[in-house]
Amino acid sequence: MASHTATAPKTMADCAKIIEQNQIHTVECIFTDTWGMPRGKRLPVEQFLSGAGFAISAVAFSWNFRSDVEATPWFERDMGAPDMKAIPDLQSFRIAGWEEGMATVMCDMVDGHTGEAITMDGRGMLKKTIAEFDKLGYGINLATELEFHLFNEDWTPISEQAYCYSMDRADELENVIGGIRHALERSGIEVEASNVEYGPSQIEINLKYDDALTMVDKTILFRHIVRRVARKNNLHATFMAKPINGGAGSGMHVHLSLTDKAGKNLFAAKDSDHVVHSDLMRKFLTGVLAHNLELQIIAQPTQNDYKRIVDYSFSPTQVCWGLDNRLVGVRCITDAGPGTRMEVRWAAADSNPYLVAQGYLQAGLDGIRNDYELIPQTIGDAHLDESLVRFATTMRDSLENFSKSSWNVECFGEDFVENFTIMQQNEMAAFAAWVTDWETQRYRDVI
Numbered sequence: 001m002a003s004h005t006a007t008a009p010k011t012m013a014d015c016a017k018i019i020e021q022n023q024i025h026t027v028e029c030i031f032t033d034t035w036g037m038p039r040g041k042r043l044p045v046e047q048f049l050s051g052a053g054f055a056i057s058a059v060a061f062s063w064n065f066r067s068d069v070e071a072t073p074w075f076e077r078d079m080g081a082p083d084m085k086a087i088p089d090l091q092s093f094r095i096a097g098w099e100e101g102m103a104t105v106m107c108d109m110v111d112g113h114t115g116e117a118i119t120m121d122g123r124g125m126l127k128k129t130i131a132e133f134d135k136l137g138y139g140i141n142l143a144t145e146l147e148f149h150l151f152n153e154d155w156t157p158i159s160e161q162a163y164c165y166s167m168d169r170a171d172e173l174e175n176v177i178g179g180i181r182h183a184l185e186r187s188g189i190e191v192e193a194s195n196v197e198y199g200p201s202q203i204e205i206n207l208k209y210d211d212a213l214t215m216v217d218k219t220i221l222f223r224h225i226v227r228r229v230a231r232k233n234n235l236h237a238t239f240m241a242k243p244i245n246g247g248a249g250s251g252m253h254v255h256l257s258l259t260d261k262a263g264k265n266l267f268a269a270k271d272s273d274h275v276v277h278s279d280l281m282r283k284f285l286t287g288v289l290a291h292n293l294e295l296q297i298i299a300q301p302t303q304n305d306y307k308r309i310v311d312y313s314f315s316p317t318q319v320c321w322g323l324d325n326r327l328v329g330v331r332c333i334t335d336a337g338p339g340t341r342m343e344v345r346w347a348a349a350d351s352n353p354y355l356v357a358q359g360y361l362q363a364g365l366d367g368i369r370n371d372y373e374l375i376p377q378t379i380g381d382a383h384l385d386e387s388l389v390r391f392a393t394t395m396r397d398s399l400e401n402f403s404k405s406s407w408n409v410e411c412f413g414e415d416f417v418e419n420f421t422i423m424q425q426n427e428m429a430a431f432a433a434w435v436t437d438w439e440t441q442r443y444r445d446v447i
Helices: 014-019 047-048 122-135 167-172 174-186 213-232 279-290 292-299 302-305 354-372 397-405 406-412 416-431 435-441
Strands: 026-032 037-045 052-055 083-088 102-111 139-151 192-195 202-206 236-238 252-259 330-333 340-345
Touching: 014 102, 014 292, 026 047, 026 083, 026 213, 037 047, 037 052, 037 213, 047 167, 047 213, 102 122, 102 213, 122 139, 122 213, 122 354, 139 213, 139 354, 167 174, 167 192, 174 192, 174 213, 202 213, 213 236, 213 354, 252 279, 252 354, 279 292, 279 330, 279 340, 279 354, 292 354, 292 397, 292 406, 302 397, 302 416, 354 435, 397 416, 406 416
Parallel strands: 026 102
Antiparallel strands: 026 037, 052 083, 083 102, 139 202, 139 236, 139 252, 192 202, 252 340, 330 340
């Protein structure tokens, strides 16, 4: 099964063998739009094996979540909605374990006329960043840890109660949770564990780490598979950050470490008496902390995400770091040998994992190059420390931090920063114009 870089196909002939051995009739070709949503086409195997790829409108990188087309510099209405071309990345080809007779592949997006990489494509950005680390002699191990909520067919929560870590509740939900695990495993995505989480109707499934690009590809497929298997069980799954008033928020924690070319974990080095023993890990950490306010709207891209930023909710609210402390923004797991790593805990589960990884890795790279001063370690209750910088609690402030950052232009490119800023302004305007349920319930019958 084409599941890991060590066994991934390199040519169409390799893919053809996997297709024949597994009686594949359809290949699901995926790219990810700016919001992190999987888009693409399903190709019959004959068309896929022809190597022609497929064309699709480039407007997909500037529309909103609902595919409503709004004017941006990326897509002006007089441009005629030109094509871009999807080029399957064959090393990502794998069996689609959620449906018989199907395989799946991630695609790189290029201009339909020039063949140049699409500047809005987060996967393309990430590949370039990984190449930068490679030139410096570093590999990247990465894992994402996501939570999600399950709802009934009528979008009522499957439970009003929290059963965190309950084995009885896990047994009750094994049809759907077990179905997700099995679909992941059949797709070559190794599962470490699953559990009922902190909030009502909330679930977490942990995946084993991999190289950075493969892991982020798996994260897209993970969200795709969760929603697919939930539907098969007459349920809905959502990665919305705060889908229930008063409930727990869903995050995407990013675990990462750097290795040498032989795969040795360089964050595990003992270079000093500092609690972060590795000089490389410490420098990387300084960059992540230095740029986190600039990256907030990448990690928290929806209006709903700002409902999740609440003290004592296990969703970090400040720029801070610590050791084995789940109240901090970056949790450093040191003295763990090959498992030594940092866990960046700010991102919401609905964020685009390619863009999140791009931001954190470029921030870490900046820290390696500039070795910023490391702020003091947070010990104990981070929320009581008034010296710590707090995250923006509104999208407007978060977007201002993003759009005014010259470093973000270096990180994501001028096209992306300009267009993403306008896309988020459009999102804020749509939210501001909408009459909410809270308003009608609060005012309608008494005014």
